[in-house]
Every structure is written in C-alpha cells, then in structure tokens.
Amino acid sequence: MSKSMAEVYAERVASGALMQDDVQLAAIPQFDRIRDELNQPVKRGFFRKAPPPPKGLYLWGGVGRGKSMLMDMFVETLDVPARRVHFHAFMQEIQSGVHAEREKGTEDPIKPVAKAVSDAVKVLAFDEMQITDIADAMIVGRLFEQLFAAGCVVVTTSNRIPDDLYKDGLNRQLFLPFIALLKEQMVVHELVSAKDxxxxxxxxxxxxxxxxxxxxxxxxxxxxxxxxxxxxxxxxxxxxxxxxxxxxxxxxxxxxxxxxxxxxxxxxxxxxxxxxxxxxxxxxxxxxxxxxxxxxxxxxxxxxxxxxxxxxxxxxxxxxxxxxxxxxxxxxxxxxxxxxxxxxxxxxxxxxxx
CATH class of the missing domain: 3.40.50 (Rossmann fold)
Incomplete structure (x- = not known):
C-alpha cells in the first residue's frame, strides 16, 4: 500500500521541497480519510451490499494557497483508479460526449457519458471548479447525481464556497439542487491562509x-x-x-x-x-x-x-x-x-x- 498523504507531506517538508504550512496540514486528514476508506478491503458475499463510498472533499480558498499541490499529492498516494483533470477541460469532454449521444438519438444522453466516466475511475480529482457557462450549469447536476450513485468519489478545489458557484448566473434557481448535492456528498473544507x-x-x-x-x-x-x-x-x-x-x-x-x-x-x-x-x-x-x-x-x-x-x-x-x-x-x-x-x-x- 502506498504511503499516506501525511507521510508524503512530512517527507517533502523534511527534504526542503515544501515549507510546512499549518493550514495545509489541517486539510490533510480529510484527504487521508478518503484514501483510508477506499483502501478498506470489501467483504464479498451473496447478501452483502457494497459499503457506501466515502464522502468526497470540496477544498476551497484563495488563489495560491496550495490547493492544487495538495490534490496532486493526494492522487499520487491513491491505490485505486483516479483521474486528475482541470474542471473546465472535464466539462468540455462531457459536453462533447453528450452532443455525440444526442446525435445518435440516445434518449438520456447524460447517462452513458456518466457511466463511461464512473466505469473508468473510482476517484475524480478536479482542479478549479467554477461554473460560468449555462450549458455546464444545466447538465452538471444530473451528471454528478449519476457519478455519485455509481460510487464515484469527487475531490475538487475551488476559489469559491459552494454557495457562490454560478453566482448571478442565468436561471440559477435550476442550479441550486446541484449545490445541495455537493454539500450532501462532500465535506466542505476552507483552506484559510494569508499566504499566497x-x-x-x-x-x-x-x-x-x-x-x-x-x-x-x-x-x-x-x-x-x-x-x-x-x-x-x-x-x-x-x-x-x-x-x-x-x-x-x-x-x-x-x-x-x-x-x-x-x-x-x-x-x-x-x-x-x-x-x-x-x-x-x-x-x-x-x-x-x-x-x-x-x-x-x-x-x-x-x-x-x-x-x-x-x-x-x-x-x-x-x-x-x-x-x-x-x-x-x-x-x-x-x-x-x-x-x-x-x-x-x-x-x-x-x-x-x-
């Protein structure tokens, strides 16, 4: 089994590659919580239900606080299939996939696109979640519902608290259930640091x-x-x-x-x-x-x-x-x-x- 994130962080501080930051240290248990739960052996049996996946993590705070660095370190320590991708790039892929399914006449085009993602990875690690595009805003709720239902664990960084996503966006009331879903499925942790x-x-x-x-x-x-x-x-x-x-x-x-x-x-x-x-x-x-x-x-x-x-x-x-x-x-x-x-x-x- 790979080293915990706390161990990797301590090693990099000791080597001089990182400078210890107490605010970053305070966030590490949230990452290791997810890692440890994912590494638990699954007891199999005819009547056994698979355990629910761990809650994900929504790490938010100002620019340059080390959010992306922590997420990269987290992905390095995982022993399960994971993908680290910029949120904007990911949503472009999803939009392309949905468009292709519509062209084929698929009744629910989001379903096969979400399944392809959840079949490929156990953990999705997004950098810089921000939603400014109405096309993204209109499909992201259904998409994440399907990903969470399939047992996908989502970890994301953002410069905004969840309640400020798609702030002042067109038809924002249709987007609010997605914010509620994020807060239900993910631990929201603020990286409060004056250091950039x-x-x-x-x-x-x-x-x-x-x-x-x-x-x-x-x-x-x-x-x-x-x-x-x-x-x-x-x-x-x-x-x-x-x-x-x-x-x-x-x-x-x-x-x-x-x-x-x-x-x-x-x-x-x-x-x-x-x-x-x-x-x-x-x-x-x-x-x-x-x-x-x-x-x-x-x-x-x-x-x-x-x-x-x-x-x-x-x-x-x-x-x-x-x-x-x-x-x-x-x-x-x-x-x-x-x-x-x-x-x-x-x-x-x-x-x-x-």
Whole structure:
C-alpha cells in the first residue's frame, strides 16, 4: 500500500521541497480519510451490499494557497483508479460526449457519458471548479447525481464556497439542487491562509521582458517550469459555440503566443472567458504595433482590458517597453491607456486579490 498523504507531506517538508504550512496540514486528514476508506478491503458475499463510498472533499480558498499541490499529492498516494483533470477541460469532454449521444438519438444522453466516466475511475480529482457557462450549469447536476450513485468519489478545489458557484448566473434557481448535492456528498473544507505561494514565487520578480530575445525566452521558460510544476496540457475554451485553444496550460497558468490570441479573429467574449479561466497568463512575442498590424493591435488592447478588469497576473515578452510598443498610426493615442495598464500590471501587488 502506498504511503499516506501525511507521510508524503512530512517527507517533502523534511527534504526542503515544501515549507510546512499549518493550514495545509489541517486539510490533510480529510484527504487521508478518503484514501483510508477506499483502501478498506470489501467483504464479498451473496447478501452483502457494497459499503457506501466515502464522502468526497470540496477544498476551497484563495488563489495560491496550495490547493492544487495538495490534490496532486493526494492522487499520487491513491491505490485505486483516479483521474486528475482541470474542471473546465472535464466539462468540455462531457459536453462533447453528450452532443455525440444526442446525435445518435440516445434518449438520456447524460447517462452513458456518466457511466463511461464512473466505469473508468473510482476517484475524480478536479482542479478549479467554477461554473460560468449555462450549458455546464444545466447538465452538471444530473451528471454528478449519476457519478455519485455509481460510487464515484469527487475531490475538487475551488476559489469559491459552494454557495457562490454560478453566482448571478442565468436561471440559477435550476442550479441550486446541484449545490445541495455537493454539500450532501462532500465535506466542505476552507483552506484559510494569508499566504499566497503562487504570488510569493512571482513577488518582486520581473514580469515584463523586452526585447523578446534569447535571455527573455530563457526567463519565461524558468517561470513556466516553476508555475506549471513541469506538468502541462492544453485547454480549449468554448465561447458561443466557437473553440479557443490554449496550447499550454497547467495549474491555472496559460502560456500562449501573441499570435495565438491576437493574430486570430477573437473578440471581447473570448478574452473575458480567458480572464475568467486563467489566474496567470504568460504572453510571448508581442511585436511592435502600428499600421501594419492594426487589427492585431486592437485585439491586444481588448485583451489587456479584459485581463486588467479580472485582476489576472500577466507575464509578457515584447519587442519594446509598453510606452514604445505603439508609436504611429491610428490608435496610437488611445494605446497610452493600455501602456499605463501594462505598467500597473507589473507591480508586485498586482493580482493579489484575483
């Protein structure tokens, strides 16, 4: 049997890989409770009913408190089939599966999709549960009902208390039974900590690199490795039926090129969805802006506005300092506000409340 989470945590503190945090320590028994119950041998017999699965865990708290790190450690210690996935990416898979079942004429399209998930894993570990999409909100209750009924254990992190999920969303009253279901099937535990480890790693660190040369690329790579923990995947945002792909994504951090976001026909809705989804955006290779790439420059302004309003942490490599990015052509005067925002977003305290 693998080591308990408490043992793994203690080992990493002893080795210097982690700094002990009493708030994190207080959450570990909740993870080990689930692990221990799942590892109990099942007594089999003709009349024996399978024991009910353990209650899951809803771990919530501010950004950078170590929620994702704890969940990764938990998954590592499990001896049962488990899947760790970003909640947004998971819901996109579910939506695709439901769509495919509808195309086949399946009477209840959610049922086979939920069964495929519960047949494959015993534990679902979600990172960053947040629901902003009405399509997700309308199916998530039925989906989780089926998963829980099949004995799936759900562990999730979130920046919001369950009662604030899908807050002010359209037809939210239809979503409220899902919140009640979460609170019934999961222990809600707040990670109360004044310490923001992600912010600490960026505290005082350079966040705007110019020019975009070899030294800048090396610095960005180092930041990315630190924030991503060496693990990455892709994330596809669905906005009004269109898909926007973030080619590199991990732990709430996205790494994209200027062309990925501003060289394609994207608009305010796409950038707002991006700002809602990611906590840190690494944007590489912002070119000199002007008449020759006016449309790209306009999109860049819209992108920065969305990130600014959301309080998203921004790390940039660019051809020039903010004040010298856009020197000529229509829009140069208006760009002064964007340059000012780019400067403000470089401050040490930027994004602390995001």
């Amino acid at each position: 480890y992600r912010q600490d790693r960026l505290q005082g660190a350079q966040s705007y690199f110019s020019p975009a040369n070899e030294a800048s690329r090396a610095a960005i790579e180092s930041i990315w490795q630190d924030l991503s923990g060496g693990k990455e995947g892709t994330l596809t945002l669905t906005v009004k039926g269109r898909e926007v792909e973030l080619p590199r994504f991990a732990n709430g951090v996205a790494r994209v090129s200027f062309f990925d976001l501003c060289g394609k026909p994207l608009g305010p809705a796409d950038y707002l969805k991006l700002a809602e989804t990611v906590r840190v955006l690494i944007l590489e290779n912002v070119p000199q802006l002007g008449r020759s790439n006016f449309n790209e420059a306009k999109r860049f302004v819209t992108l920065i506005d969305a990130l600014y309003e959301a309080g998203t942490k921004l790390i940039v490599t660019a051809a020039a300092e903010p004040e010298f990015l856009y020197l000529e052509g229509t829009g140069a005067f208006e760009f002064e506000r964007t340059a000012s925002r780019l400067r403000e977003m470089q401050s040490e305290t930027w994004g602390n409340d995001a």
